Amino acid sequence: MGLATTEDGGVPFWYRAFSGNAAEVSQVGDVMESLKKIVRHSSFTLVGDSKLISHDNMLKAYREGIYFLGPESRSEKVQDEYLKLKATGDSPRRLELLSYGQNRKPRPHLCMAFETSFALTDPETGRVYPLRRIFVVSSEERRAARKNRRRKLTKLYEGVDKVRRNLGLRKLTTPEAVKDRLKALLAKAKLEGAFDWSVEGQGRAMRLHFTKNEMAFRRLQQLDG
Numbered sequence: 417m418g419l420a421t422t423e424d425g426g427v428p429f430w431y432r433a434f435s436g437n438a439a440e441v442s443q444v445g446d447v448m449e450s451l452k453k454i455v456r457h458s459s460f461t462l463v464g465d466s467k468l469i470s471h472d473n474m475l476k477a478y479r480e481g482i483y484f485l486g487p488e489s490r491s492e493k494v495q496d497e498y499l500k501l502k503a504t505g506d507s508p509r510r511l512e513l514l515s516y517g518q519n520r521k522p523r524p525h526l527c528m529a530f531e532t533s534f535a536l537t538d539p540e541t542g543r544v545y546p547l548r549r550i551f552v553v554s555s556e557e558r559r560a561a562r563k564n565r566r567r568k569l570t571k572l573y574e575g576v577d578k579v580r581r582n583l584g585l586r587k588l589t590t591p592e593a594v595k596d597r598l599k600a601l602l603a604k605a606k607l608e609g610a611f612d613w614s615v616e617g618q619g620r621a622m623r624l625h626f627t628k629n630e631m632a633f634r635r636l637q638q639l640d641g
Contacts, residue, residue: 418443420451430454440467445476452480461485475538478545488549495639498551501532502638511553526555558641565636568605575601576626584620591615591622598626610636 420430430451434443448462461483462468469486477484488494501509511528518525534547579597582588588597594615602608610633613626 418447420454444468444470444473448477448480448482452482459483466490471536474536474547475545478536478538499635499638501530501551509551514552517555523559524555528553528555553641555641561640562637565607568607572601572605572607576624580624583622583624589619591618594622594624598624 418432418434419428421428432447432450444462444464451460459481462477463484464486466487466489469484469488474484502511509530509532511530514527514529517527529550529552531548531550534549536545536547537543538545576598579588579594579601583594588594598613598615599608602611610629611626612629613624616623616625
């Protein structure tokens with residue numbers, strides 16, 4: 417059930433039942449059109465999460481003359497752009513401290529950010545729409561990400577040690593079986609690409625080489641938070 421309510425008192429003035437099988441992101445366009453007709457006003461702002469702000473919905477909002485604000489999905493492309501803007505180019509972006517946050521002890525929650533621009537092109541008309549984009553880093557999120565990674569690394573190393581002890585035994589009698597087990601361990605830890613590894617030999621003579629990729633780990637740390 418989707419409800420639109422007044423800010424004062426939360427009084428519902430519009431509702432709609434949605435299919436439970438339909439993705440949230442695909443419902444936004446029709447809802448915006450309906451709200452415009454009901455409130456008889458087009459200058460409202462749509463605020464949502466990453467499930468709401470797709471490029472299709474951004475274009476829909478622009479065409480309808482509606483403002484919007486929300487987080488973009490944290491894709492590899494967006495992460496690459498953040499690192500590039502932060503470190504390279506004629507004028508590298510510098511993270512600046514925001515007033516948002518909490519000065520609590522012993523660990524304050526600080527937020528830092530820099531602003532850049534983003535151009536969205538309408539594939540139907542070729543029109544280019546300018547957007548403001550803000551990259552934000554949270555100290556609390558950074559601490560949580562690193563704590564979580566340490567926990568996952570501990571379990572990963574335990575799993576790799578177990579694989580080493582059982583090379584050529586039970587279900588690890590072939591290099592292919594060993595590789596499949598390692599891929600599963602890395603996927604569970606969400607650390608694919610963060611290690612360089614290989615399996616050599618056959619049976620009990622197999623050898624596993626497993627080392628941390630320092631460059632990949634530096635990238636992960638730069639993206640923490």
